[in-house]
Amino acid sequence: QKGGYRFFMEKEIYEQSDVITETMMGRVVNSHIEFEEIESEFLQEIKAIKICACGTSYHAGLSGAYLIEKLARIPVSCEIASEFRYKDPVLHKDTLFIVISQSGETADTLEALKMAKSAGLKTLAICNVDNSSIVRLADRTILTRAGIEKGVASTKAFTTQVMVLWMLALYFSQLTNTLDENSRAKEIEALLHTPHALKVDENLHERIRRLSKRYLHGHGFFFIGRDIFFPLALEGALKLKEISYLHAEGYPAGEMKHGPIALADPELFTIALMPKNLLYDKIKSNVEELSARDSTICAISSQEFELADDFVRIHTWDHYMLEYYEMAVVLQLLAMEIAIRLGNDVDMPRNLAKSVTVE
Ligand code: M6R
Numbered sequence: 538q539k540g541g542y543r544f545f546m547e548k549e550i551y552e553q554s555d556v557i558t559e560t561m562m563g564r565v566v567n568s569h570i571e572f573e574e575i576e577s578e579f580l581q582e583i584k585a586i587k588i589c590a591c592g593t594s595y596h597a598g599l600s601g602a603y604l605i606e607k608l609a610r611i612p613v614s615c616e617i618a619s620e621f622r623y624k625d626p627v628l629h630k631d632t633l634f635i636v637i638s639q640s641g642e643t644a645d646t647l648e649a650l651k652m653a654k655s656a657g658l659k660t661l662a663i664c665n666v667d668n669s670s671i672v673r674l675a676d677r678t679i680l681t682r683a684g685i686e687k688g689v690a691s692t693k694a695f696t697t698q699v700m701v702l703w704m705l706a707l708y709f710s711q712l713t714n715t716l717d718e719n720s721r722a723k724e725i726e727a728l729l730h731t732p733h734a735l736k737v738d739e740n741l742h743e744r745i746r747r748l749s750k751r752y753l754h755g756h757g758f759f760f761i762g763r764d765i766f767f768p769l770a771l772e773g774a775l776k777l778k779e780i781s782y783l784h785a786e787g788y789p790a791g792e793m794k795h796g797p798i799a800l801a802d803p804e805l806f807t808i809a810l811m812p813k814n815l816l817y818d819k820i821k822s823n824v825e826e827l828s829a830r831d832s833t834i835c836a837i838s839s840q841e842f843e844l845a846d847d848f849v850r851i852h853t854w855d856h857y858m859l860e861y862y863e864m865a866v867v868l869q870l871l872a873m874e875i876a877i878r879l880g881n882d883v884d885m886p887r888n889l890a891k892s893v894t895v896e
Pocket residue numbers: 591592593594637638639640641642643646689690691692775776779891892893
């Protein structure tokens with residue numbers, strides 16, 4: 538069943554390149570995005586978007602918020618479902634309510650969806666399981682087509698959720714006319730390259746396996762990134778936490794100097810997401826500050842970074858989303874290799890269930 542892989546998580550990491558192609562199938566047509574699941578009238582009068590989800594799906598949602606605002610210029614907010622439910626949210630009927638869930642059964646996300654529906658909002662689910670409770674309730678659904686995900690630590694569900702959101706951002710941009718032909722063509726070209734960025738390079742995997750032995754102790758990890766690499770940093774930290782049981786935080790790199798940098802010493806591991814195509818000089822100076830305070834730095838980038846104690850080189854891509862996807866694989870592999878060295882059950886980490894159907 539594991540097809541020669543040590544864990545389902547490993548198999549699912551390796552499957553990402555193929556399932557992302559499934560996610561795009563029939564939805565990229567002549568350099569345009571089409572969703573047969575939604576008609577443009579459904580989106581008429583929509584002035585804003587609210588995304589709601591839990592855990593990894595929330596991190597996908599945050600990534601989607603950056604993409605939709607960048608590409609379609611529609612204001613987006615993204616909230617954790619268990620917070621949203623109890624805060625007496627202000628809901629306007631011209632807001633599209635999007636829920637994201639791998640299982641389609643997460644109790645808090647389902648309840649948030651019910652609230653939005655009863656407030657009269659149009660609702661859209663991004664989900665991996667057809668006929669799940671969330672799919673049955675939402676007005677419209679876009680399936681992620683990742684296939685069954687067995688590992689408790691979500692991997693391929695995450696990358697396909699982000700793909701749907703990226704396509705949705707482009708779809709909205711067609712309606713709002715916010716991208717010129719040239720920019721649209723570049724986006725589509727990058728989108729179609731995603732399976733390459735997600736393909737696991739055996740040498741890269743081996744490099745991560747070898748360096749993982751340096752990261753088995755210490756007093757904590759900071760995963761840092763900027764812009765859309767901030768939610769990816771959150772996801773990297775969650776992945777590590779849930780299967781290695783080591784303390785990890787995801788942080789916006791520019792916020793480190795507002796407090797957390799006080800923790801910096803050689804036992805503080807900084808995993809720095811340093812994309813060439815997005816705010817490289819800004820993140821570089823944030824990492825330099827941490828290095829000057831003696832934090833141990835593991836840099837993930839296509840650009841040589843001389844201050845890194847460890848350096849994971851990714852391919853040179855010309856779009857930040859391709860860097861995002863290859864880095865997502867690096868973070869998944871890093872968490873998995875650390876957890877394996879620590880002797881943990883990667884597929885069934887302690888205290889966790891695949892689907893959280895209680896609030
Ligand atoms: O099925 P859902 O996407 O609604 O699940 C949400 C979270 O419970 C889930 O993403 C969880 O955080 C994963 N274990 C993360 O790997």
